[in-house]
Amino acid sequence: MDLLSFLLVQCLNALSQAALLFFLGVGLTLIFGIMRIVNFAHGTFYMLGAFLGYSVVRLTGSFWAGLVLGPLVAGGIGAAFELGLLRRLYGRDDSAFLMVTFGLTLVLGEIIRLVWGVNALQVETPEALSGIVFLLDEPFPVYRLFLAGAGAVMAVGIWQFLERTRLGLLIRATSQNAEMVHALGVDVNLVRSGIFGIGCGLAALGGVLAAPLLSASLGMAGNAIIDAFVIVIIGGMGSFPGSLLAAVLVAFVQVFGTYYFPDFALAAMYLLMLLVLVVRPGGLLGKEA
Amino acid sequence: MRVSRRTLMQTAAVAGFAGTARAADAIKIGIPVALTGPLGGIGAQMRQACEFWAKQVNAKGGLLGRPVELIVEDTAANPATTVRKVQEMVERNGVRLITCIVASNEALAVVPKLAEWDTIFVSGDNGDGRLTGESLVPNFFRPNVSGPMGTRAVTLWLRDSPMKKFYGIGMDYAWGHNSMEVFEAEAKRAGKEFLGAVFSPTGTKDFSTYITKIRQSGAEGCYLVLAGDDNVAFLTQAKQYRLGEKIQLLTEQVDEMGINASGDASVGLIGGSRYPASLDNPANKAFVAAWKAEYGRLPQMFEGDQYQSCVVMQAGIEKAGSIEAAKLRPALEGLVVNSVKGPITMRACDHQAEQPGFVVKVVKVAGMEHPVPQVIATYPADRVTPPCNKMVYTD
Amino acid sequence: MRAFVCVAIVLAMAPLGLPLFAMTLLTEALILGLLAMSLDLMVGYTRLISFGHAAAYGLGAYASGYLLLHTSLPLPFAVLSASVLAGVVAIGVAWVCTLAKGVSFSMLTLAFAQLLYAVAFKWTSVTGASDGLAGIPRTAGPFGMTVLQTKNGYYYLVLVCLLGAYAFCRSLVGSPFGAVLRGIRENEAKTLSLGYNTRLYKIAVVAVSFALGGLAGALYSPFAGFANTELLFWLFSGQVLIMVIVGGQGTLVGPILGAAFFMLLEHVLSEYTESWALFFGLIFIGFVMFAPQGIWGLLTRRARA
Numbered sequence: 001m002d003l004l005s006f007l008l009v010q011c012l013n014a015l016s017q018a019a020l021l022f023f024l025g026v027g028l029t030l031i032f033g034i035m036r037i038v039n040f041a042h043g044t045f046y047m048l049g050a051f052l053g054y055s056v057v058r059l060t061g062s063f064w065a066g067l068v069l070g071p072l073v074a075g076g077i078g079a080a081f082e083l084g085l086l087r088r089l090y091g092r093d094d095s096a097f098l099m100v101t102f103g104l105t106l107v108l109g110e111i112i113r114l115v116w117g118v119n120a121l122q123v124e125t126p127e128a129l130s131g132i133v134f135l136l137d138e139p140f141p142v143y144r145l146f147l148a149g150a151g152a153v154m155a156v157g158i159w160q161f162l163e164r165t166r167l168g169l170l171i172r173a174t175s176q177n178a179e180m181v182h183a184l185g186v187d188v189n190l191v192r193s194g195i196f197g198i199g200c201g202l203a204a205l206g207g208v209l210a211a212p213l214l215s216a217s218l219g220m221a222g223n224a225i226i227d228a229f230v231i232v233i234i235g236g237m238g239s240f241p242g243s244l245l246a247a248v249l250v251a252f253v254q255v256f257g258t259y260y261f262p263d264f265a266l267a268a269m270y271l272l273m274l275l276v277l278v279v280r281p282g283g284l285l286g287k288e289a
Numbered sequence: 290m291r292v293s294r295r296t297l298m299q300t301a302a303v304a305g306f307a308g309t310a311r312a313a314d315a316i317k318i319g320i321p322v323a324l325t326g327p328l329g330g331i332g333a334q335m336r337q338a339c340e341f342w343a344k345q346v347n348a349k350g351g352l353l354g355r356p357v358e359l360i361v362e363d364t365a366a367n368p369a370t371t372v373r374k375v376q377e378m379v380e381r382n383g384v385r386l387i388t389c390i391v392a393s394n395e396a397l398a399v400v401p402k403l404a405e406w407d408t409i410f411v412s413g414d415n416g417d418g419r420l421t422g423e424s425l426v427p428n429f430f431r432p433n434v435s436g437p438m439g440t441r442a443v444t445l446w447l448r449d450s451p452m453k454k455f456y457g458i459g460m461d462y463a464w465g466h467n468s469m470e471v472f473e474a475e476a477k478r479a480g481k482e483f484l485g486a487v488f489s490p491t492g493t494k495d496f497s498t499y500i501t502k503i504r505q506s507g508a509e510g511c512y513l514v515l516a517g518d519d520n521v522a523f524l525t526q527a528k529q530y531r532l533g534e535k536i537q538l539l540t541e542q543v544d545e546m547g548i549n550a551s552g553d554a555s556v557g558l559i560g561g562s563r564y565p566a567s568l569d570n571p572a573n574k575a576f577v578a579a580w581k582a583e584y585g586r587l588p589q590m591f592e593g594d595q596y597q598s599c600v601v602m603q604a605g606i607e608k609a610g611s612i613e614a615a616k617l618r619p620a621l622e623g624l625v626v627n628s629v630k631g632p633i634t635m636r637a638c639d640h641q642a643e644q645p646g647f648v649v650k651v652v653k654v655a656g657m658e659h660p661v662p663q664v665i666a667t668y669p670a671d672r673v674t675p676p677c678n679k680m681v682y683t684d
Numbered sequence: 685m686r687a688f689v690c691v692a693i694v695l696a697m698a699p700l701g702l703p704l705f706a707m708t709l710l711t712e713a714l715i716l717g718l719l720a721m722s723l724d725l726m727v728g729y730t731r732l733i734s735f736g737h738a739a740a741y742g743l744g745a746y747a748s749g750y751l752l753l754h755t756s757l758p759l760p761f762a763v764l765s766a767s768v769l770a771g772v773v774a775i776g777v778a779w780v781c782t783l784a785k786g787v788s789f790s791m792l793t794l795a796f797a798q799l800l801y802a803v804a805f806k807w808t809s810v811t812g813a814s815d816g817l818a819g820i821p822r823t824a825g826p827f828g829m830t831v832l833q834t835k836n837g838y839y840y841l842v843l844v845c846l847l848g849a850y851a852f853c854r855s856l857v858g859s860p861f862g863a864v865l866r867g868i869r870e871n872e873a874k875t876l877s878l879g880y881n882t883r884l885y886k887i888a889v890v891a892v893s894f895a896l897g898g899l900a901g902a903l904y905s906p907f908a909g910f911a912n913t914e915l916l917f918w919l920f921s922g923q924v925l926i927m928v929i930v931g932g933q934g935t936l937v938g939p940i941l942g943a944a945f946f947m948l949l950e951h952v953l954s955e956y957t958e959s960w961a962l963f964f965g966l967i968f969i970g971f972v973m974f975a976p977q978g979i980w981g982l983l984t985r986r987a988r989a
Binding site for chain 1: 325326461497502518546550
């Protein structure tokens with residue numbers, strides 16, 4: 001493999017990884033930015049998405065249906081949880097949210113185990129995306145190109161949503177001054193439930209997209225939550241462009257770091273996190289907490 | 290009266306008892322097994338094998354005329370929990386015999402305490418070479434295949450293969466490194482070239498970089514020492530990169546859970562198997578038939594291996610006439626058991642059972658939902674079992 | 685003071701009345717209680733939420749385990765040295781972490797703890813990597829005392845450590861130092877403007893907290909006979925934080941109860957059902973909704989009513 005094709009392949013590997021990390025991180029940072037809640041259950045929603053994707057594919061044979069239904073169901077569950085439980089806790093200190101979302105992680109995780117069982121379940125890549133392309137003579141899976149593309153589309157989509165739509169405006173306003181928004185006659189509670197639901201839905205979307213690469217398994221949540229935290233911390237809690245930047249940065253560091261220094265693969269992410277935090281305690285693009 | 294799961298288990302196991310002894314005389318066997326968490330799938334298999342065996346035994350009048358009672362506890366594969374649960378079984382329930390521990394690091398935490406507990410531990414699937422090597426204690430017995438034995442079977446098969454150059458990828462912890470060391474030593478002794486290995490942290494989700502390295506190595510075969518989610522992720526992604534078309538993937542153990550989760554991605558994989566259900570001997574045929582009658586499917590690898598361990602325990606108890614460690618230990622040493630893998634011998638020198646090794650290839654069979662492992666080579670016990678207390682071979 | 689002496693006497697008599705296995709559980713509960721109490725100094729009294737307290741426990745456990753395995757140091761000295769080591773390391777960690785405040789501080793503690801986990805996972809010669817250290821012996825005490833090698837002897841060692849640490853913490857939070865900590869908790873800016881170097885105080889409390897948490901870990905590894913990387917995992921850090929909150933933060937006693945409660949609950953629930961995690965989670969959610977002051981809050985409220 002010559003240098004050019006090597007670089008090309010690795011960059012695309014990194015971009016596809018970045019896409020998955022972005023989906024994980026963006027939901028968490030949105031929830032924190034708007035609601036100041038650290039959602040411990042974020043990894044479990046990611047896992048839920050993967051299992052839901054498996055079931056939808058089994059029932060309907062369509063991966064695309066899974067991409068839509070999985071996040072919708074997961075987002076619905078998230079919004080319901082916010083409505084039923086989280087809403088009563090506003091005004092309490094952070095430790096209350098920590099405990100409740102930790103409790104949710106346990107409950108949801110066990111429900112998933114009861115429903116889907118202990119074994120890992122395979123999710124097939126959709127027919128249209130299961131081929132390979134040849135980049136300068138090196139085979140590269142089409143699905144990963146799709147992932148990188150989906151990540152880019154999503155990033156642009158969310159950005160436009162936040163900047164251009166009314167709901168996006170409401171979200172941004174609520175994150176800056178919830179009382180004022182309330183005074184203007186907007187049901188802030190509804191916005192909050194919506195945000196929590198959207199955040200969980202985005203995590204689940206990440207899970208559905210990751211499933212053909214990893215298969216749906218019970219160990220997914222634990223890994224995902226720590227990855228999500230790292231992305232959000234490096235990017236800056238509450239910063240949407242920060243999570244995008246962090247996802248790309250972490251993915252590139254991991255891909256090239258693992259290639260040249262495989263011994264440090266485990267520590268690489270945390271070293272990066274430490275480095276960023278020492279230089280900029282609020283994260284790369286975050287507001288200083 | 291509180292109906293705990295333990296009480297229910299007791300009733301279930303003893304209910305099948307076709308004898309006259311009271312439940313209080315039951316022979317208690319401790320099952321500290323990981324039922325939740327990432328290793329829960331393996332734990333479920335091992336527990337099922339124990340329950341099956343206990344039921345069979347009780348239906349025929351029990352052991353030494355007493356019913357067998359299984360005390361099952363969930364350890365979630367956390368060694369701290371395992372030690373605590375076994376301690377409770379010993380102190381509160383009077384257990385003197387344990388089996389069914391899933392992870393080697395749980396086993397390594399328990400083993401130093403066996404003397405203090407005066408308890409015998411018969412392993413069901415713990416493969417770490419050190420358990421019969423430097424970490425051996427008198428109360429530990431291993432009827433199952435160890436990691437080095439699995440690697441050995443594969444490298445014996447490689448001696449007859451035209452492939453010359455090999456690369457490796459393993460999980461970055463004890464088992465991954467140990468197995469890779471054994472593979473490297475064996476490959477070199479078989480006259481093959483070992484080009485190097487890379488280790489991935491447990492929980493790696495994206496293997497694209499590792500796949501690139503394997504591709505670049507110029508190897509004809511790649512030895513995988515991966516398990517669980519990592520194994521499934523690697524196989525799935527390797528298929529997406531069409532890695533198997535260029536390089537033959539070899540592995541230490543081929544298990545059904547990995548195949549089922551990766552589907553077609555595992556077709557063509559060649560590796561060791563601790564227990565292939567297709568073995569053709571009277572003991573196994575009877576076992577498979579009874580298992581199918583009970584559960585409607587073939588037994589899987591961990592189920593078969595744990596069942597063998599239960600049969601060994603049974604033979605030892607019957608010979609000793611007791612479950613006390615002082616009597617059971619010498620009874621197990623040197624014991625020959627007619628197992629589902631054929632006759633096996635529990636060595637006295639290091640408490641490892643001498644048994645044959647099997648190499649399988651994963652193939653797609655028409656009519657079956659998932660691919661299946663097919664035996665392509667069998668090696669006799671004396672070629673596969675390492676010398677006493679060692680993890681390296683000399684021939 | 686009276687309550688303290690009563691409790692001490694009751695606990696001291698435990699080996700006379702309790703069956704063997706209950707003593708094992710109680711010893712471990714006291715060790716975890718010490719760990720949780722040490723975290724309360726940071727969380728309850730200074731509002732420094734740490735997601736990395738498992739690092740203190742793991743450091744203590746590995747250090748004492750290593751010393752007991754490779755040197756012939758008497759057990760109490762090994763335990764003490766490990767505790768001091770944890771405190772010293774904490775000074776360096778705290779120096780970096782206190783560069784940030786609030787959530788960023790918490791995330792830095794997480795980063796450090798995970799880094800320590802990664803190091804322990806790879807440093808085979810010292811930590812045994814993924815297998816950890818096994819077969820840790822309980823060496824004879826100074827002057828050849830063997831009492832600590834018995835079950836009850838060890839229980840008394842743990843009890844003495846816990847009672848001593850409690851007395852120390854109680855006097856610490858009641859002292860002027862403690863007053864500054866509370867000032868930092870309520871309003872750091874104001875405390876700063878009053879002329880206190882809040883950062884130094886924060887570093888100090890983290891060091892003390894780690895030293896006591898390290899003491900707990902150092903007591904654990906000879907008790908269980910092993911130390912492994914699970915003790916450093918972030919999930920365990922989260923569990924210790926839960927113990928503090930469920931028990932009642934800022935009370936020193938609450939977290940000890942919280943730790944015992946957590947351990948017993950997990951143990952008992954897992955006996956009854958495989959789905960113990962489900963009930964565990966529901967109970968936590970229940971605590972948040974209905975008993976925000978934690979167990980200690982429930983107990984003291986009822987006493988007052």
